[in-house]
Amino acid sequence: MNVPSQVLNPPCRTLLGAGPSNIHPRVQMAMAAPLVGHLDPYFQTIMDDTMALLRHLFRTENKLTFPISGTGSAGMEASFDNFLEPGDVAVIGVNGVFGERMVDNAQRTGATVVPVAAEWGDIIEPAAVEAALKAHKKVKLLALVHAETSTGILQPLGDMSKLAKEYECLLLVDTVTSLAGHEVAVDDWGIDICYAGTQKCLSCPPGLAPFTANEKALAVSQKRSHKAHSWYLDLSLLSSYWATGRVYHHTAPVTMVYALHEALALIAAEGLEARVKRHLRHGAALQSGLKAMGLVLHAREEYRASSLTSVRIPPGVDGGRVIQRLLKEFNIEISGGLGPLRGKIWRVGLMGHSSTGENVILLLNALEKLLLEEGYVVERGVGVTAAIRSLNA
Ligand SMILES: Cc1ncc(COP(=O)(O)O)c(C=O)c1O
Numbered sequence: 001m002n003v004p005s006q007v008l009n010p011p012c013r014t015l016l017g018a019g020p021s022n023i024h025p026r027v028q029m030a031m032a033a034p035l036v037g038h039l040d041p042y043f044q045t046i047m048d049d050t051m052a053l054l055r056h057l058f059r060t061e062n063k064l065t066f067p068i069s070g071t072g073s074a075g076m077e078a079s080f081d082n083f084l085e086p087g088d089v090a091v092i093g094v095n096g097v098f099g100e101r102m103v104d105n106a107q108r109t110g111a112t113v114v115p116v117a118a119e120w121g122d123i124i125e126p127a128a129v130e131a132a133l134k135a136h137k138k139v140k141l142l143a144l145v146h147a148e149t150s151t152g153i154l155q156p157l158g159d160m161s162k163l164a165k166e167y168e169c170l171l172l173v174d175t176v177t178s179l180a181g182h183e184v185a186v187d188d189w190g191i192d193i194c195y196a197g198t199q200k201c202l203s204c205p206p207g208l209a210p211f212t213a214n215e216k217a218l219a220v221s222q223k224r225s226h227k228a229h230s231w232y233l234d235l236s237l238l239s240s241y242w243a244t245g246r247v248y249h250h251t252a253p254v255t256m257v258y259a260l261h262e263a264l265a266l267i268a269a270e271g272l273e274a275r276v277k278r279h280l281r282h283g284a285a286l287q288s289g290l291k292a293m294g295l296v297l298h299a300r301e302e303y304r305a306s307s308l309t310s311v312r313i314p315p316g317v318d319g320g321r322v323i324q325r326l327l328k329e330f331n332i333e334i335s336g337g338l339g340p341l342r343g344k345i346w347r348v349g350l351m352g353h354s355s356t357g358e359n360v361i362l363l364l365n366a367l368e369k370l371l372l373e374e375g376y377v378v379e380r381g382v383g384v385t386a387a388i389r390s391l392n393a
Contacts, residue, residue: 016363017335018149018308020199020206021351027204030262031255038252046261047242053264057179058194058212060186066242067208067260068233069253072176075195075209077105078233079172082221083141083193086110090141091132093124096150097338098174102143109229120341121151121298126159133167141170147177150338152299152310152347154182161190170217176200179210180267181279181307181351192217201307203352204263207256279306282355285390286348289364292386293378298345310345317374319343330366357391
């Protein structure tokens with residue numbers, strides 16, 4: 001075998017795509033800390049702290065609040081696999097890739113799935129959800145994506161929470177792109193099951209899926225007539241490692257938990273409210289700058305996320321080339337569109353440690369240069385000026 005001669009030397013990018021975001025140096029350092037065993041008493045104190053910090057972040061008292069080993073999709077799969085089984089009915093909002101992924105997950109459990117669709121760039125209307133709940137008696141689960149990363153829409157949840165109560169179904173919310181960047185209040189909002197990912201507004205590498213479920217949801221899952229299909233994601237087994245007995249289930253990714261612990265400690269130190277305000281401020285500045293450059297934001301105005309902004313690629317501009325040049329010439333990563341929006345939008349993430357005023361200015365400057373070279377007519381400095389005005393407002 002030829003031994004590769006290259007030592008690992010990844011570039012230091014400015015990560016402004018749909019995730020991962022940049023990580024804080026303290027999170028980086030946490031991953032270099034000495035490894036201990038997954039049942040080591042020291043690690044168990046880190047597990048306890050991590051669960052407490054996650055409860056604080058999710059704003060919940062739920063006992064079963066812990067990081068699932070796996071990316072955000074593992075959180076999604078655990079949420080459907082443990083709460084649905086053949087014969088159940090689930091209503092799922094679909095206005096982007098991740099709503100579609102939810103449908104796919106739910107269908108694999110054998111449940112009947114009722115998708116409630118909306119345009120990709122719009123919210124799911126509560127009236128449409130209510131119609132679906134009314135039409136299908138005994139719906140067990142209503143599932144929604146809070147921040148749809150494929151479009152930049154932030155779904156309001158107040159009415160959905162009322163509907164879930166009225167129709168007596170569990171409310172499941174994907175907060176992969178909102179948790180730690182937007183307000184998420186699991187208990188106050190009546191969310192029964194919630195999951196996220198570490199690599200977005202939490203600013204941790206990908207690899208864990210923060211998860212929480214309340215007693216009502218767990219009681220429902222305990223009444224299932226079949227075991228959860230997935231052994232690895234079976235909450236009754238996972239909870240005996242994380243929440244009750246510290247009984248070995250699988251070897252927890254110790255280093256990733258260190259990283260999450262550190263990221264959560266940084267979030268707690270910043271304060272949830274301050275952090276949400278920071279995301280709002282920078283998201284608004286970016287969106288003002290893009291609009292001042294004559295670009296069209298894709299998501300419906302009143303419901304734009306600040307963690308993820310989608311912007312339409314102007315006619316005549318090669319969107320893929322702009323993405324490549326941003327990476328090559330400016331070391332900046334942004335993302336392209338997914339599914340039907342592929343080639344039509346760019347997606348810019350301002351998440352966690354990447355959500356800074358400097359990054360907004362950096363990106364708008366670089367984008368202006370590249371757009372001018374693509375033949376797009378834009379007045380020099382107009383985007384940055386608007387962003388600075390917004391930042392100073
Ligand atoms: C809203 C949403 N849900 C689920 C996922 C899946 O997470 P992961 O890619 O970490 O598996 C993502 C990933 O981007 C997401 O944005």
